[in-house]
Amino acid sequence: MISLNSMSRTCSLCGKTSIVRVSRKKKMSKYNPTCKxxxxxxxxxxxxxxxxxxxxxxxxxxxxxxxK
Structure with a gap:
């Protein structure tokens, strides 16, 4: 079953959907954990x-x- 929320956020021509992005914050010489x-x-x-x-x-x- 397809949820309506995900269907409304897709391109009907090419099918492009959402992506999950992770940013890496550097402090001193280490990378701090960040949210997705x-x-x-x-x-x-x-x-x-x-x-x-x-x-x-x-x-x-x-x-x-x-x-056109």
Whole structure:
């Protein structure tokens, strides 16, 4: 079963989803443990040529603009 929360945060054109990012903070000569952060793609509502409204990442929006 697919949750609605994860479906709303994916690009409907390329399928790009979130990633987990870990930042490493250095103090003196050692790395301190830091928490993991989830980064989400920059999704925008776009109207396609066929009239459908979909969520697409900005990279896909730029590709659509070039092909028009």
């Amino acid at each position: 952060k989830r980064k989400y793609p920059n999704l925008q509502w776009v109207v396609l040529n066929n009239g459908k409204r979909v969520k697409a990442c900005t990279k896909c929006i730029k590709k659509i603009a070039k092909t």
